[in-house]
């Protein structure tokens with residue numbers, strides 16, 4: 082299983098902050114597990130498993146699961162938290178498996194693998210037995226548009242140029258085409274808004290940027306980080322701050338496809 086990292090974002094995950102403040106990511110994965118419908122005795126690969134919360138939920142169904150993630154930090158945390166399960170570091174765009182899987186599952190991870198989405202789909206197909214399922218949810222076109230627009234404006238206003246955002250948020254048509262060209266039959270494809278309360282993020286949009294775009298902040302002179310993030314909050318607040326707190330403008334793409 083070769084590793085090839087083009088993006089420093091892979092090494093920037095803070096597993097502890099991810100679990101404590103961004104646990105909503107895996108908490109929203111329950112319906113996806115229902116869609117996967119893992120059965121006892123099946124072999125499932127959880128691609129981009131993070132700290133392994135959903136990997137463990139799948140294993141609890143009597144399924145044999147391998148959790149794979151590009152971040153050694155996330156895999157370390159997953160092994161520590163779920164010592165009975167198997168995890169490995171691997172790149173979704175460049176991996177091979179020894180034995181085929183009945184299903185590949187992926188929650189909130191494929192949009193981080195935008196460098197070569199067809200390579201990811203190719204690796205998933207090669208990892209599946211004939212008739213195997215690919216069940217996943219990712220950010221879709223327009224995901225976090227208010228957040229990213231606030232980032233772009235704040236970066237420009239601070240003379241930092243256009244930020245190179247690390248995410249790939251395809252339209253349903255684009256991703257379905259990639260799946261079909263990649264040798265899958267699409268059985269279900271949903272594209273929906275999922276406003277997501279940032280209950281554990283008292284710093285609002287700024288906390289979200291620190292978690293998910295930490296690598297971009299590395300390129301900002303340290304003294305300018307706080308003013309920049311304050312400006313992100315000012316710009317995002319009209320769209321995202323409610324009386325009850327911050328709500329991120331998530332848009333999801335959820336699909337179930339079968340290896341043709």
Ligand SMILES: C[S@@+](CC[C@H](N)C(=O)[O-])C[C@H]1O[C@@H](n2cnc3c(N)ncnc32)[C@H](O)[C@@H]1O
Pocket residue numbers: 091094106107110128129130131132133134135149150151152155171172173174187188189190191193194
């Ligand atoms: C938002 S987290 C989702 C984690 C987990 N699936 C969950 O539901 O909590 C995205 C994960 O994708 C992983 N990731 C990003 N790019 C990857 C790649 N090329 N190959 C494998 N994993 C990758 C990250 O390291 C991170 O753990």
